[in-house]
Amino acid sequence: MASSFDKKWNKMLTMILMLVFLNMRQQVVVHGEPQVPCYFIFGDSLVDNGNNNPLLTAAKANYPPYGIDFPDGPTGRFTNGLNTADITAELLGFDKYIPPFASAKGKEILNGVNYGSGAAGILIETGKHLGDVISLDRQLMHHQRTILSLTFLLGGVKKTHEYLQKCLYTVGMGNNDYINNYLMPEYYPSSLLFSPDQFATLLIQQYSLQLKALYTLGARKVAISGLGKLGSIPMYANKDPATIESINKAVQLADDKIKPLVDELNNLPGAQFIYLNSTSISLGDPTPFGISVFDAPCCKVSTTIAAGQCAPGEVPCSNRTVNVFFDNFHPTEIANRLTAARAYQAFLPTDAYPVDISNLVQDSTNNIQQVFGKTKSDLSVGSF
Ligand SMILES: *[C@@H]1O[C@H](CO)[C@@H](O)[C@H](O)[C@H]1NC(C)=O
Numbered sequence: 077m078a079s080s081f082d083k084k085w086n087k088m089l090t091m092i093l094m095l096v097f098l099n100m101r102q103q104v105v106v107h108g109e110p111q112v113p114c115y116f117i118f119g120d121s122l123v124d125n126g127n128n129n130p131l132l133t134a135a136k137a138n139y140p141p142y143g144i145d146f147p148d149g150p151t152g153r154f155t156n157g158l159n160t161a162d163i164t165a166e167l168l169g170f171d172k173y174i175p176p177f178a179s180a181k182g183k184e185i186l187n188g189v190n191y192g193s194g195a196a197g198i199l200i201e202t203g204k205h206l207g208d209v210i211s212l213d214r215q216l217m218h219h220q221r222t223i224l225s226l227t228f229l230l231g232g233v234k235k236t237h238e239y240l241q242k243c244l245y246t247v248g249m250g251n252n253d254y255i256n257n258y259l260m261p262e263y264y265p266s267s268l269l270f271s272p273d274q275f276a277t278l279l280i281q282q283y284s285l286q287l288k289a290l291y292t293l294g295a296r297k298v299a300i301s302g303l304g305k306l307g308s309i310p311m312y313a314n315k316d317p318a319t320i321e322s323i324n325k326a327v328q329l330a331d332d333k334i335k336p337l338v339d340e341l342n343n344l345p346g347a348q349f350i351y352l353n354s355t356s357i358s359l360g361d362p363t364p365f366g367i368s369v370f371d372a373p374c375c376k377v378s379t380t381i382a383a384g385q386c387a388p389g390e391v392p393c394s395n396r397t398v399n400v401f402f403d404n405f406h407p408t409e410i411a412n413r414l415t416a417a418r419a420y421q422a423f424l425p426t427d428a429y430p431v432d433i434s435n436l437v438q439d440s441t442n443n444i445q446q447v448f449g450k451t452k453s454d455l456s457v458g459s460f
């Protein structure tokens with residue numbers, strides 16, 4: 077009985093997925109004004125588009141076969157083509173990808189900036205065994221520099237603050253605080269010092285401060301990506317089922333705290349924070365999209381430096397549209413497309429809370445303020 081239900085459920089999911097996916101492709105070719113004037117991206121390697129290139133770190137992807145399906149070749153994106161931030165920008169109607177902070181210049185920053193940094197985390201020490209990384213605290217400092225430049229471009233503090241309130245912000249952090257910290261006792265003492273529950277609490281307390289700082293810097297429409305089922309990435313494929321289960325459980329402790337945090341943040345005047353449930357978004361059967369390899373990376377991965385990333389210069393699998401993963405950590409463009417589509421337009425009630433990105437970016441004249449329990453006049457009360 078359960079399995080026939082599963083089958084039906086999967087079939088339904090698949091149909092909706094197809095619709096969202098096709099709909100998304102259509103939207104991409106629509107030209108005109110983007111749905112928000114600006115889009116700022118905070119996060120890790122899932123969104124990094126070149127910020128780590130100039131850093132002294134092994135956590136970079138500016139060499140082949142990364143970028144094999146990207147028009148400019150390897151750019152520092154940790155995938156074969158587009159990452160989720162690129163695809164979200166497309167869905168929002170931008171005609172260019174949001175530039176990396178490392179090289180954004182002049183008026184470009186009016187459209188937003190991407191601060192993402194591979195191996196970075198909520199905690200400043202996360203990822204440091206690989207070299208320099210740009211932690212969320214440093215990404216927020218970079219954002220302050222952007223705001224200063226915007227103040228000159230827009231001609232004033234008040235105008236800039238009003239502008240910043242209209243932007244979309246996405247934040248995806250925390251996965252590396254496990255992969256490149258808590259799950260690496262050989263480099264980091266966190267798992268000796270803290271139980272999984274204590275570590276999750278510490279992590280989300282820090283995240284809460286950082287997200288409040290982002291709000292103070294003018295952000296109102298903020299989408300936070302939850303942590304994923306990390307036990308299922310190819311990196312841990314050779315672990316025994318009990319270890320995989322314990323990884324997933326530990327990570328879920330942190331993920332479970334983000335939704336209540338979103339509720340708390342939405343008590344701030346005008347705040348519209350949403351939670352994107354990565355586990356929910358990964359549910360469903362992607363085989364109708366041609367995806368058939370779920371647990372093996374497409375490229376030949378390095379076993380020495382930055383183990384699990386693609387080994388430089390090796391020829392990857394010939395058909396990148398059949399694999400979920402490009403290397404041992406990072407999804408292929410096709411998988412990123414499915415993720416970004418569902419974050420933009422949820423099709424399971426659990427994908428996004430309380431609304432998805434497409435609702436978040438709608439004008440406040442729609443019913444969105446009711447969802448966040450705010451009146452329209454609250455929305456115009458800044459706190460600057
Ligand atoms: C995320 O989605 C999964 C799968 O539907 C669900 O089990 C979990 O409770 C959700 N998490 C939150 C915090 O809503």
Ligand SMILES: *[C@@H]1O[C@H](CO)[C@@H](O)[C@H](O)[C@H]1NC(C)=O
Nearest residue numbers: 365366367394395396397398
């Ligand atoms: C790649 O795989 C997809 C899905 O199986 C298939 O539709 C497509 O024709 C393949 N492309 C090439 C170049 O083999």
